[in-house]
Amino acid sequence: MKQNFKVALAQISCKQGDKTENIRKIEENVTHAKTQGAKLVIFPELSLTGYTLRDQAYELAETIPGPSTSVLEEMAKKANVHIIVGMPELSEKTQSTIYNTAVLVGPNGFIGKYRKMYLPTHSVFEEKRYFRPGYQTAAFDTKLGKIGLIICYDVFFPEVSRLTRLKGAQLIVCISASPAIRRAFFETLTAARAIENTAFLAYVNLVGIEDGLQFWGGSRLIGPNGKAIVKAKYDKEDLVIGELDYADIKPMETFVPTLRDLRPEIFDKLKEHAEKL
Amino acid sequence: MKLTSSTLELDLVEVETKIKRFIRDYLEKSGAKGIVLGLSGGIDSCTASALCALAIGGDKVFGLLMPEQETYNAKDVEHAKLVAKKFGVKTETIDITSTLEAFYNSIPIFELMDKLCKGNIKARVRMIYWYYYANRRDMLVCGSSDKSETMMGYFTKWGDVAADISPIMDLYKTQVRKLAQHIGIPKEITTKPASPALWPGQLAEQELGVRYEILDLILYGLEHFMETEEIAKQLRVEREMVDGIKQRWLHMEHKRRLPLTTKLEYRTVGTDFRLPRTLAKR
Numbered sequence: 075m076k077q078n079f080k081v082a083l084a085q086i087s088c089k090q091g092d093k094t095e096n097i098r099k100i101e102e103n104v105t106h107a108k109t110q111g112a113k114l115v116i117f118p119e120l121s122l123t124g125y126t127l128r129d130q131a132y133e134l135a136e137t138i139p140g141p142s143t144s145v146l147e148e149m150a151k152k153a154n155v156h157i158i159v160g161m162p163e164l165s166e167k168t169q170s171t172i173y174n175t176a177v178l179v180g181p182n183g184f185i186g187k188y189r190k191m192y193l194p195t196h197s198v199f200e201e202k203r204y205f206r207p208g209y210q211t212a213a214f215d216t217k218l219g220k221i222g223l224i225i226c227y228d229v230f231f232p233e234v235s236r237l238t239r240l241k242g243a244q245l246i247v248c249i250s251a252s253p254a255i256r257r258a259f260f261e262t263l264t265a266a267r268a269i270e271n272t273a274f275l276a277y278v279n280l281v282g283i284e285d286g287l288q289f290w291g292g293s294r295l296i297g298p299n300g301k302a303i304v305k306a307k308y309d310k311e312d313l314v315i316g317e318l319d320y321a322d323i324k325p326m327e328t329f330v331p332t333l334r335d336l337r338p339e340i341f342d343k344l345k346e347h348a349e350k351l
Numbered sequence: 352m353k354l355t356s357s358t359l360e361l362d363l364v365e366v367e368t369k370i371k372r373f374i375r376d377y378l379e380k381s382g383a384k385g386i387v388l389g390l391s392g393g394i395d396s397c398t399a400s401a402l403c404a405l406a407i408g409g410d411k412v413f414g415l416l417m418p419e420q421e422t423y424n425a426k427d428v429e430h431a432k433l434v435a436k437k438f439g440v441k442t443e444t445i446d447i448t449s450t451l452e453a454f455y456n457s458i459p460i461f462e463l464m465d466k467l468c469k470g471n472i473k474a475r476v477r478m479i480y481w482y483y484y485a486n487r488r489d490m491l492v493c494g495s496s497d498k499s500e501t502m503m504g505y506f507t508k509w510g511d512v513a514a515d516i517s518p519i520m521d522l523y524k525t526q527v528r529k530l531a532q533h534i535g536i537p538k539e540i541t542t543k544p545a546s547p548a549l550w551p552g553q554l555a556e557q558e559l560g561v562r563y564e565i566l567d568l569i570l571y572g573l574e575h576f577m578e579t580e581e582i583a584k585q586l587r588v589e590r591e592m593v594d595g596i597k598q599r600w601l602h603m604e605h606k607r608r609l610p611l612t613t614k615l616e617y618r619t620v621g622t623d624f625r626l627p628r629t630l631a632k633r
Contacts, residue, residue, distance in 0.1 A: 090627050128625040283376040285628045
């Protein structure tokens with residue numbers, strides 16, 4: 075397993091509903107990232123299709139593995155990198171049950187997927203109308219260490235990142251499609267999730283405008299001390315590369331030992347009170 | 352939440368950037384060649400025109416000045432031309448008096464004294480001209496409605512509000528004034544009293560019965576789910592007035608939507624036929 079490697083944050087805008095064009099852009103970014111030495115290339119939430127899909131989600135969703143993930147697997151093999159992309163996933167067992175999913179592929183093919191657990195359905199968001207929530211957090215063993223996946227609004231619920239970290243994730247990847255009016259929340263919460271879990275956190279947000287919603291970009295790789303190792307531009311497409319070293323986790327875990335100090339009995343109380351809210 | 356004059360403050364640089372980006376992006380995705388808009392010389396249309404020009408270049412923005420005899424105001428025409436010149440917007444002036452006369456004369460039930468119905472004809476006639484130019488020149492129509500008048504339903508249905516994009520519709524009137532000053536709209540335009548100019552002497556604040564400085568804070572409070580009692584208390588105005596504004600806002604929803612139909616089939620336009628607006632062309 076590699077202790078230190080370069081991570082590419084591929085902050086792209088998408089063409090709504092056009093998978094061919096978006097895959098072309100994904101490949102272009104993978105190629106550029108590869109030439110800069112990246113071993114992991116991360117794309118935003120629903121970057122295969124664009125975020126604002128509404129009823130088109132039913133037409134665009136695919137099974138995983140499926141045709142688009144096969145293309146991504148080939149891409150990863152060819153470039154010898156790991157790739158994370160967001161996409162609408164069609165359940166294999168039904169015809170129109172879909173998930174908002176992050177998929178991880180590597181040089182040896184498909185590694186794993188994570189189905190978004192917290193689906194925003196308020197303000198401009200209508201995800202519960204279209205997506206079924208996931209029920210499992212995800213942390214995968216890879217040649218790049220243990221990588222956990224979360225998606226956008228999940229970051230507001232510390233228990234998702236916590237559970238991902240407790241499953242062993244050293245790097246938590248949060249792919250996102252966050253509109254500009256919510257920038258301050260994400261800038262605070264992404265750093266908080268990294269600090270409280272003493273883990274690396276890669277946040278990759280969409281840019282561009284979809285149906286009047288302007289996505290703010292600002293992708294970043296954050297160290298376990300909460301500081302950004304690298305940051306992408308606001309509001310513009312960007313590809314930035316940051317290097318992480320898992321050895322940096324240990325001094326932070328000693329300095330702020332949040333994992334050592336966990337109190338499991340609190341979680342029972344949380345459950346009890348959440349049920350009564 | 353506190354309702355004070357600072358409540359409506361904006362990061363004007365950020366707002367200008369976002370609006371310009373929105374205009375540019377939508378035009379590019381639509382494949383249209385430019386933007387047509389009605390340029391009355393009022394603050395809203397002057398601001399919208401300037402923003403379009405700043406976003407895509409004045410040579411791609413076409414302002415239509417459409418004065419008519421009854422409400423002719425030389426100052427407004429002068430202001431429209433001033434802004435057009437400053438931001439490089441191309442203009443054309445069409446006197447719509449004869450078109451309006453033709454309408455009035457051809458309607459068997461036309462009632463001269465009903466100034467609202469008559470005024471609405473003016474707003475809708477102007478809309479016909481915008482769309483004619485837009486169709487002929489493969490352009491988009493840009494609206495100039497602000498949030499205050501949109502929430503209050505203070506516009507003509509299918510008239511002045513008709514547009515492909517409305518870049519300042521999420522800004523209250525007092526915010527539009529600040530943005531206008533920020534982008535360089537002359538003070539004489541940003542400080543003059545607003546008027547839809549549907550009949551002589553018509554003034555927006557007089558008709559709405561409240562100054563925009565108060566109205567905007569009331570609407571802001573309603574937008575943020577505040578109780579009318581609390582809004583009235585904070586602004587030191589009558590609760591009845593705030594209730595009245597709330598009722599008007601709620602009752603005007605029909606003006607802001609597609610026509611209502613009754614559900615008969617699988618997916619219905621305007622309700623559960625939900626598609627993205629800017630889906631990629633294939």
